[in-house]
Amino acid sequence: MSTTAFTPSPRPRATAQPTSPAPRPTRQVRVAVIQPCLEVGDVEGNLIHLEDLIRDAVRAHQPQMVILPESASSPTVHGKRSGEAARPIDGAPLQLLRHLSRELDVVIGGGFLAQRGGDAHASYAITEPDGGIHLSNHNGSTFWGRHHSRGTTGRPRPSALASFDGAPVGVACGWEWASTDVARGLRHRVQVVVGGTCWPSYPLNWSGPLDRWMTREHHRQIQQARELPRQVARLLGVPVVLAAHVGTASFPTPFAKGLSWDTELLGESQIVDRDGTILARLSGADGEGHAAATITLEPPAPLDPLTDVEWIPSMSATTRSLRGALRARGALGYHAERLLHRHDWQDVPGADLADEINPGEPGQQASATSGPRESRPR
Numbered sequence: 001m002s003t004t005a006f007t008p009s010p011r012p013r014a015t016a017q018p019t020s021p022a023p024r025p026t027r028q029v030r031v032a033v034i035q036p037c038l039e040v041g042d043v044e045g046n047l048i049h050l051e052d053l054i055r056d057a058v059r060a061h062q063p064q065m066v067i068l069p070e071s072a073s074s075p076t077v078h079g080k081r082s083g084e085a086a087r088p089i090d091g092a093p094l095q096l097l098r099h100l101s102r103e104l105d106v107v108i109g110g111g112f113l114a115q116r117g118g119d120a121h122a123s124y125a126i127t128e129p130d131g132g133i134h135l136s137n138h139n140g141s142t143f144w145g146r147h148h149s150r151g152t153t154g155r156p157r158p159s160a161l162a163s164f165d166g167a168p169v170g171v172a173c174g175w176e177w178a179s180t181d182v183a184r185g186l187r188h189r190v191q192v193v194v195g196g197t198c199w200p201s202y203p204l205n206w207s208g209p210l211d212r213w214m215t216r217e218h219h220r221q222i223q224q225a226r227e228l229p230r231q232v233a234r235l236l237g238v239p240v241v242l243a244a245h246v247g248t249a250s251f252p253t254p255f256a257k258g259l260s261w262d263t264e265l266l267g268e269s270q271i272v273d274r275d276g277t278i279l280a281r282l283s284g285a286d287g288e289g290h291a292a293a294t295i296t297l298e299p300p301a302p303l304d305p306l307t308d309v310e311w312i313p314s315m316s317a318t319t320r321s322l323r324g325a326l327r328a329r330g331a332l333g334y335h336a337e338r339l340l341h342r343h344d345w346q347d348v349p350g351a352d353l354a355d356e357i358n359p360g361e362p363g364q365q366a367s368a369t370s371g372p373r374e375s376r377p378r
Contacts, residue, residue, distance in 0.1 A: 027167060029192075032063035032292040035269040035282040036072065037247035041081030043073045047096050050110075053290060058104050061292035068110030069196030069243040070124060070173035075265060076113070076144050076198045079251040083148045086113040086120040086345040089135070089353050090368040094125055101127040107161060109194050111138075111173055115345045117352045119150040119338070124171050124195060126159065130359035134159040138173040143200065143323060145174060146330030158190040159356070167191045167297040170236075174198065175323075177228055177242065178312050183235050187306065191297045193236060196243040198265060199225055203253070205262035217318055218264075222284070224313040225268040230276035231312050237302035239295040240272040246284055254329060271295065275303060 034053050038046045050072060057066055070076075073093045074085035087093055093112035101108045107128050114123040121137040122145055128134075136159065139151045158168040170190035174197055176182045186193060201221060202214040225244070233240040246267040253261040267284030271293040279293035311320075337343055351368040 026296050026298040027164060028294055029065060029164065029297055030061065030063045030292060030294050031065045031067065031194075031241050031271060032057045032061045032290055033067050033241060033243040033269040033271055033280065033282070034069075034290045035244055035246050035267055035286070035288060036069070037288040038072075038075055038245065040075050040077055040079070040249050040251070041084050043085050043087060043092065046073055047092055051096060051100065053288075054100055054108065055104070057290035057292070058106055060290065063106060063292050065107040065109070065194075065241070067194050067196065067241045067243045068108070069198055069245050069269075070111035070122065070138070071113060071198045071245075072110040072196070073112040075200075075245050075247070075249060076122075076148065077200060077249050077251045077263065078144045078147060078254060078261065081251075082113075082144065083120075084344050086115050086148070086343070088345075088348060088351065088368060089114045089116045089123065091115075094127075094133070097125055097127040098131070098133065101129050102131065105129045107164075109171070111196060113149060115348060115350060118350045120148060120343065120345055121152070122149045122173060124173055126161065126169070126171070126194075128161065128359070131357075131361060132359040133353075133357040134161070135353060135355045135357075136171050138171075138176060143326045144330065146327045147333055148330075150334065151327075151331065158186065164297060169194060170238075171195045172232075177232060178224075178315075180306060180308075180310060180312055183232060183312065184306055187236055187302060188300055190236070190238055191300060192239045192241065192295065193232065194241040196245075196269075197225070198245045199268075200249070200263040200265055202263075203261045204264060205250075205260060213318075217316060220316060221319075222266055222268075224315075225266045226283070228313060229268070229270040229272045230278060231304075233272040233274055234276045234304040235302060235306060235312065236274075237300040238274050239297075240270065241295070242268075242270050242272075244269045244282075246282075246287055254326070274301065 097108045109126040111124040126134040137152045158170045161169050168190045170186040170193040172195040202217045229240045229242045245265040250262045253259045269282040271280040280291035353368045
């Protein structure tokens with residue numbers, strides 16, 4: 001295919017009119033990320049702790065938006081405790097975000113394992129002070145996500161936030177951040193990408209040759225977690241606001257009975273400008289905390305080209321193979337347990353909410369759950 005360059009004919013000097021490019025709409029937004037250290041499976045205790053962190057971040061930074069990680073109600077690892085973290089879509093996790101957003105006059109984003117209809121999903125909610133809610137399900141694309149939730153297919157779609165004058169906002173969770181296909185679906189469609197990760201390390205307690213192997217992979221993952229936000233920002237040409245879990249956890253490995261997997265959640269919560277400049281950062285060594293920066297929402301201007309490779313970082317053969325095996329095992333186990341009615345959340349009648357809920361008073365908006373009283377909206 002050939003292209004033809006067209007050069008307009010010069011106009012007479014006497015009639016030429018000076019022109020200037022049309023101004024591009026921009027908006028300065030103060031955003032904060034929260035990097036929590038939470039207990040696996042302790043949803044109620046974690047929500048109390050998250051409320052304290054959100055309030056403290058708002059006092060310290062006066063943000064217009066606060067972003068929590070994916071699975072903010074409980075870190076996602078292997079084992080029954082993670083699966084027990086599922087709550088109805090309009091249960092306690094969503095209600096906390098909704099009520100704090102209204103009280104503190106701030107947009108809040110956070111993820112949780114949610115029962116939506118007849119399945120559990122890795123869901124992410126963005127709540128607005130006027131009562132508007134934006135919900136999205138994600139593909140559970142972590143080592144352990146598919147053990148506890150039904151995956152989704154397709155690229156995440158941007159959700160428009162009225163609080164940001166209609167600027168389209170993309171949401172990514174887990175390894176969606178690292179997917180070239182997800183980046184392609186968001187490219188030229190959003191003005192900022194928000195969301196989070198729960199990125200566990202390779203096991204830190206295996207000995208012998210396995211220890212050296214796992215240590216090498218562990219350090220490689222730390223480097224990838226550190227570099228990924230700026231890579232995504234440059235590929236999309238928009239700011240990135242990524243919140244991550246931090247801390248440690250120990251759980252039984254699915255490979256051998258009695259062998260535990262002691263893991264470190266890698267952290268690397270970051271706010272990154274569209275050119276890849278890190279505006280705020282919390283590493284794993286920084287531990288729990290929050291950070292803030294001011295970003296500019298404007299039309300996207302990608303700086304780096306997209307490639308045809310599957311992943312944005314250079315994933316090792318070990319990571320690719322292990323992820324594929326664990327996802328397949330997790331999906332099989334999840335659906336088998338669902339057919340046998342063994343998931344705890346199946347004791348609550350399934351219901352759902354629309355992905356987009358219009359502004360309004362909480363008591364006047366749709367309610368999905370008919371489950372236990374403590375899970376119902378108040």
